[in-house]
Amino acid sequence: MKIAIVTDAWFPQTNGVVKTLSTTAEQLRGFGHDVCVIEPGQFRTFPCPTYPEIRLAWFPYRLIDRLLREFAPDAVHIATEGTLGAAARRWCRKQHMPFTTSYHTQFPEYIRARAPIPLAISYAHLRGFHGGARRTMVATPALQRQLEARGFRNLVRWTRGVDVDLFRPRPKEYLSLPRPIAVYVGRVAVEKNIEAFLRMEWKGSKLIVGDGPARKTLQEKYPNATFVGFKYGEELASHVAASDVFVFPSRTDTFGLVLLEAMACGVPVAAYPVTGPIDVVLQGETGVLDDDLAIAAVEALTLDPQECRDYALAHTWEAATQQFLTNLAPRPALESVVAATKPLSQNAQPAQR
Template identity: 75%
Template sequence: MKIAIVTDAWRPQTNGVVKTLSTTAEGLRTLGHDVRIIEPNQFKTFPCPTYPEIRLAWLPYGRVSQLLEEFGPDAIHIATEGTLGAAARKWCLRRRFPFTTSYHTQFPEYVRARVPIPLAVSYAHLRRFHSAAARTMVATPAMQRLLESRGFKNIVRWTRGVDVSLFKPRDKSFLDFPRPIATYVGRVAVEKNIEAFLKLDLPGTKVIVGDGPARAELESKYPTAKFVGFKYGEELASHVAASDVFVFPSRTDTFGLVLLEAMACGVPVAAYPVTGPIDVVTQGVTGELNEDLRAAALAALKLDPNQCRAYALANTWETATRQFLSHLAPRAATAAVAESALDSA
C-alpha cells in the first residue's frame, strides 16, 4: 500500500512526534509498504511565532497538491495541525479522499503557556480540524477520554514503542557527577514545566538533556544543574542509563516516549499524575506519580530497575506500527464500503 504521511514536525527537530513518525515510517517500509513523508524541508518556511526553532511551510497548498498527486497514495495520514496539515486536509476534502489524523500534542495548553488564548477557543479549532478525519489516533486512554470530553469523535488508540536494543541498562559510570543523578530529557521550553524539576531540593545532581528557547534563562538561573544539550543514539541512551531517576515535570504531554526509554534503561520515573504518565507509569513499580514531585523522585530511587526493564520489553515499535496500519482509511477500502452501502440501499 502507498501511504502518505503529512507532518509539520520533522528533522532536524528532536521530539517525540518526529521520533514516532520516523520510526513508524521505517516500520511500515519493513512490512512492505511504500511510504512518502511530506514535511517542511520540502517547502519555503518561516519560523513558528514564539518558537523559532520550529519551521512552518509558507503557503504550501500548491506544492502539497503536486506531491500527493504525483505519489498517488492509497491512504493519507495527517499527523499535525500546522500549515502542511491544513493544506493536506483541504486537498483531501476537495477530492473526497478519506484520511486519518493523530493528536500528538496538547496544543491548546502549549498556546496558553505563551499567549492568553482561552482553551475553549483552541479546542474548538482543533475539534473542527479533526472532525473531518475517518479516525483520530491518540496514544493513551487518558488522552482519548480528554478529547471525547471536548467533543472529539472517532477516537482510536495508537500506542508507542521503544527500541530496547538501544535503550538498555548500561554502565552508570558514564556520568561522573555526584549521585543520585536525576535526569530530564526533552525540549527545554516553558510548556515542559522544567523549572518545577530544577527547583526541587534533591540530593546529588540534576541533568538536563535537550535544548530549546528556555535553556539560556534556566541555565543562568540554576547554575548547579548540568545542561548538556541534545544527545542522540548511543550517547543519549548512555546518559539516560547512567541516571538514577528520570524526572518528568511536564503536565501537558500526551504520552512521553522518554518515559519508556528511561524504563528500558532500568531507570524509574518520577512524574505528576497527569495525562501521559498515568497511562505509561505503573505506580510503585516502574515509577512514582505524586503532586509532590520531590517525594516522587525520592520514592522512585528505591524501585527495582529490573521491573522497569521488564515493562519496557512488552512495548515494541512493531506492535505500535501494526496498530497504526490497522487504523488507516485506504481509499479503495472506503470506496468499496460506500459502493456496498449503495448496492444494499
C-alpha cells in the same frame, strides 16, 4: 499499499513526534508498504512564532497537490495541525479522499502558557480540524477521555514503542556527578514545566539533557544544575542509563516517549499523575506519580530496575506500527489489504536516534 504521511514536524527537530513518525515510516516500509513523507524541508518555510526552530510552510497547497497527485496514495495520514496539515486536509476533502489524523501535542495548553487565549477557542479550532478525519489517533486512554469530554469524536488508540537494543542498562560510571542523579531529557521550554524539577529539593545532581528557548535563562537561574544540550544515539542512552531516576515534570505531554526509553534503561520514573505518565508508568513498579515531584523522585529510587526493563520490553515499535496500519482509512477497495498485512520480518528492528 501507498501511504502518505503529512507532517509539519520533521528533522532536524528533535522531539517525540518526529521520533514516532520517522520510526513508523521505517516500520511500514519494513512491512512492505510504499511510504511518502511530506514535510517542511520540501517547501519554503518561515519560523513558527515563539518556536523559531519549527519551520512552517508558506502557502503549501499547490506543491501538496502536485506531490499527492504524483504519489497517488491509497491512504493519507495527517500527523499535525500546521500549514502542511491544513493543506493536506483541504486536498483530501476536495478529492473526496478519506484520511486519518493524530493528536500528538496539547497545543491549547502550550499556547495558553504563552498568551491569554482561552482553551475553549483553541480546542474548538482543533475539534474542527480533526472533525473531518475518518479516525483520529491518540496515544493513551487518558488523552482519549480528555478529548472526548471536549467533543472530539472517532478517536482510536495508537500507542508507542521503544528501541530496547539502544536503550538498555549500561554502566553507571559513565557519569561522574554526585549521586543520586536525577535526569530530565527533552525540550527546554516553558511548556515542559522544567522549573518544577529544577526547584525541587534534591540531595544529589540534576542533569538536563536537551535544549530550547528557555535554556539560557534556566541555566543562569539554576547554576547548580548540569545542562549538556541535546544528545543522540549511544550518547543519549548512556546519559539516561547512568542516571538514578528519570524526572518528567511536564503536565501537558500526550505520551512521553522518553518515559519508555528511561524504563528500558532500567531507570525508574518520577512524574505528576497527569495525562501521559498516568497511562505509561506502573505506579510503584516502574515509577512513582505524585503531586510532589520531590517525593516521587525519592520514592522512585527504591524501585527495581529490572521491573522497569521488563515493562519496556513489552512495548515494541512493530506492534505500535501494526496498530497505526489498522487505524488507517484507505480507499474502500483496499481495506481488506490493510487487514491482512503482516510484517515481512517478525524481528524487524525499530529506528535508532
